[in-house]
Amino acid sequence: MRLFVALALPDSERERLAGLQRGLKSARWVTPENFHLTLRFVGEVDRQVAEDVDDALMTLRFDSFPLSLKGVGCFGEERKVRSLWVGVEDNPLLMRLQAKIERRMLRSGLTPEPRKFKPHVTLARFKGAFDSRVESFLADNARFRSLPFMVEQVILYSSSLGRGGAVYHPEVSYPLRTEGPTAAFLGR
Helix, strand or coil, rough: EEEEEEEEECCCHHHHCCCCCCHHHCEEEECHHHHHHHHHHHHEEHHHHHHHHHHHCCCCCCCEEEECCEEEEEEECCCHHHEEEEEECCHHHHHHHHHHHHHHHHHCCCCCCCCCCCCCHHHHHECCCCCCCHHHHHHCCCCCCCEEEECCCEEEEEEEEEECCCEHHHHHHHHEECCCCCCCCCCC
């Protein structure tokens, strides 16, 4: 199983982000149902590791909190942009939540995440083609900002490849209160 831990976005924010997806012919736009904010990539794991990750997330205790998306950016070099993203307004609670999840993943036996956490929602990916309009896209959308929305759960997703790219499946949601998960994972 290929797994990751993420936050889902409200439908209203998915629609707003989908409205940004225009003007770049070389972009492979992420479908709105796949918009999410990754907190920890787990990777390809066997059933036992998946259960260990689930067990670790079941003990997660964290209060819900507001979050706002803000600005746009890209990963990659000037002429080799790999992806476009929408950022997140500075939020210490999000950073604490992510650090708490990282500690739980390490206790589950996963290796440390080598990259520094950069909260974002991917809008588009590029496959080698340079698009001179990326700079214009970034400038035109630099002031993007969402209304605050409440983060009320963390979700463990699985990922599978389909004809149109990756498809993400929510496996378990972990409420950010004191209750347990809302769904059974792996038939348990």
